[in-house]
Amino acid sequence: xxxxxxxxxxxxxxxxxxxxxxxxxxxxxxxxxxxxxxxxxxxxxxxxxxxxxxxxxxxxxxxxxxxxxxxxxxxxxxxxxxxxxxxxxxxxxxxxxxxxxxxxxxxxxxxxxxxxxxxxxxxxxxxxxxxxxxxxxxxxxxxxxxxxxxxxxxxxxxxxxxxxxxxxxxxxxxxxxxxxxxxxxxxxxxxxxxxxxxxxxxxxxxxxxxxxxxxxxxxxxxxxxxxxxxxxxxxxxxxxxxxxxxxxxxxxxxxxxxxxxxxxxxxxxxxxxxxxxxxxxxxxxxxxxxxxxxxxxxxxxxxxxxxxxxxxxxxxxxxxxxxxxxxxxxxxxxxxxxxxxxxxxxxxxxxxxxxxxxxxxxxxxxxxxxxxxxxxxxxxxxxxxxxxxxxxxx
Numbered sequence: 001x002x003x004x005x006x007x008x009x010x011x012x013x014x015x016x017x018x019x020x021x022x023x024x025x026x027x028x029x030x031x032x033x034x035x036x037x038x039x040x041x042x043x044x045x046x047x048x049x050x051x052x053x054x055x056x057x058x059x060x061x062x063x064x065x066x067x068x069x070x071x072x073x074x075x076x077x078x079x080x081x082x083x084x085x086x087x088x089x090x091x092x093x094x095x096x097x098x099x100x101x102x103x104x105x106x107x108x109x110x111x112x113x114x115x116x117x118x119x120x121x122x123x124x125x126x127x128x129x130x131x132x133x134x135x136x137x138x139x140x141x142x143x144x145x146x147x148x149x150x151x152x153x154x155x156x157x158x159x160x161x162x163x164x165x166x167x168x169x170x171x172x173x174x175x176x177x178x179x180x181x182x183x184x185x186x187x188x189x190x191x192x193x194x195x196x197x198x199x200x201x202x203x204x205x206x207x208x209x210x211x212x213x214x215x216x217x218x219x220x221x222x223x224x225x226x227x228x229x230x231x232x233x234x235x236x237x238x239x240x241x242x243x244x245x246x247x248x249x250x251x252x253x254x255x256x257x258x259x260x261x262x263x264x265x266x267x268x269x270x271x272x273x274x275x276x277x278x279x280x281x282x283x284x285x286x287x288x289x290x291x292x293x294x295x296x297x298x299x300x301x302x303x304x305x306x307x308x309x310x311x312x313x314x315x316x317x318x319x320x321x322x323x324x325x326x327x328x329x330x331x332x333x334x335x336x337x338x339x340x341x342x343x344x345x346x347x348x349x350x351x352x353x354x355x356x357x358x359x360x361x362x363x364x365x366x367x368x369x370x371x372x373x374x375x376x377x378x379x380x381x382x383x384x385x386x387x388x389x390x391x392x393x394x
Contacts, residue, residue, distance in 0.1 A: 048140035050113045050129045051324065057127050057145055058102045061117050066091040073125075073148045091150070095119055099366075104324045106393060112146065113322070121329075121369050125150040185238040188246075188266040190258060191215070194231035195251040196270060200244050211236040217272065217345070218353070221315075222390050224380050227351045230272050242266070278344040278352050282379075287341050289388065290356035290375050294336075296320070298362060299328035311380060311387040319391070329369065331362040343376070350381040351389075 060069045066088040070076050076087055098119040105114040105126065117125040128146035135141050190198050190205075194214070198205045206212075213234040223229060248256045248270050258268035289309065295301035303320060310317035336358050343355035357374035380389035 048136050048142055050143040053129055053143045053145065054102075054104070054113070054115055054127075057129075057148070058115070058117065061095075061102065061125065062100050064092060064095060069148065069150075072145060073150050075148075075150050095124075100124075101329060103328065106319050107322050110318070110322060113143070121371075123151060185240055186242055186266055187236065187238050188244060188268075189234055189236050189261075189264075190246060190248070190268045190270075191232055191234040191261075192248055192256075192258070192270040193250075193272050194233045196233070196256065197249045198235050199247040199249075200237065200239060201241070202245075205235045205237060209237065218378075222392070223347065223378060224351060224382075224389055227348050227380075230345060230347065232272070272345055274342065275344045275346045275352065278346055278354070279341070282344070282352075282354065283341040286354050286356050286377060287339055287358075289377065290358065290373070291336055293375065293391075294358075294360045294371075294373055295334065297328065298331065298334060298360070300334055309388055311382050311385065311389050314380075314388070315390040316378075316388040329362055329364060331364045331369075333363040335361040335363070337361060337370075351378065353378050357394075 059065070067084070069091070070084050070087050073087075076084075099121075100117065100119060101121075102115055102117045105116045107114045111131055113129040115127050115129075116123060117127070125148065127148040129143045130146040132142045132144035188200075190200075192198060198210075203209065213236060215232040215234055216229040217232065218229050246258055246268060248258050250256050250273075256270050258270050261267035261269050292301055292306060292309070296303065296306050303323075306320045307317055310320065339356075339358040341354060341356050344352060345354075346352045353376060355374070355376050357372075360371040360373045362369045362371070374394040376392040376394075377388060378390040379386065382389075
């Protein structure tokens with residue numbers, strides 16, 4: 001009996017190892033072919049990444065191949081008036097001795113990739129990539145150059161035209177002269193939040209004695225659906241005084257002092273009042289959000305840390321989901337200076353906006369490089385979750 005039991009155990013043990021080695025062999029074969037398949041899948045996906053096309057476009061700037069750039073630069077005609085030689089010569093002179101760098105820029109369009117090119121930190125050009133209409137063997141779409149824009153205003157100097165002989169008779173005027181009363185009339189503009197009253201020289205303005213031009217604070221599509229855009233009204237009128245007496249009162253009748261618009265003659269503005277409660281509550285968090293975005297752009301923060309602060313599938317989420325930060329300027333450290341957090345506007349019970357600005361300083365091998373940075377944030381509570389809905393970058 002003992003002998004039979006031993007033989008039975010030996011047979012079972014032999015069969016177990018046979019099955020075991022067969023299973024192991026099958027798994028190894030599956031892993032081998034699976035690895036080959038996965039490598040092919042990854043290689044196919046990697047070959048379809050837009051960064052490779054972007055690198056080829058950037059080489060024209062890095063190598064100074066402005067002759068090739070002329071053929072694709074949408075601003076070439078404006079820059080040189082069609083003179084290819086002048087274009088290539090001018091570009092070479094502008095870029096001489098400067099460091100050419102490029103990086104991916106923000107894009108809310110899944111079918112467009114945007115890139116900026118700088119010369120020693122100053123913006124020089126931009127280009128886009130768009131789907132080529134072709135796909136890889138595994139169905140990943142391929143990309144091609146969209147357009148190139150160079151931010152240069154040089155143009156070939158024109159020969160001075162010959163002076164026309166003085167007319168023997170007075171020419172007829174090409175424009176009607178400004179209307180005159182006792183003296184010359186001066187056009188003025190006052191922009192105020194809608195609902196404010198504007199009084200000039202004791203006369204309250206209305207549609208009867210001024211041209212009312214409605215305006216708004218944000219562009220269409222910036223705010224969530226159902227959130228109203230703060231309206232502003234611009235009064236355009238003419239008076240015979242260069243410095244008219246202007247009085248403004250808000251909706252409650254309280255006096256408001258209009259401020260002169262920089263670099264514009266006879267133009268004044270009253271800004272929308274900030275929400276002090278929002279400012280006190282969210283200033284610190286808004287500044288930290290701006291810092292996180294700047295750190296992500298310089299490759300000091302992760303995409304996950306940014307997208308988790310955005311509302312899912314919002315314009316802000318789309319911006320960062322489509323953005324790569326792999327081309328950040330190499331640096332040893334970062335710093336934030338001159339922070340300002342302002343313009344808190346409550347647009348609804350679930351939405352407010354604010355403006356954040358600071359100097360972002362990178363410690364590079366060439367010394368400190370300062371990037372003036374500014375954002376406008378739209379914060380929205382969507383069914384109980386509050387996050388970044390949209391943003392503007394300056």
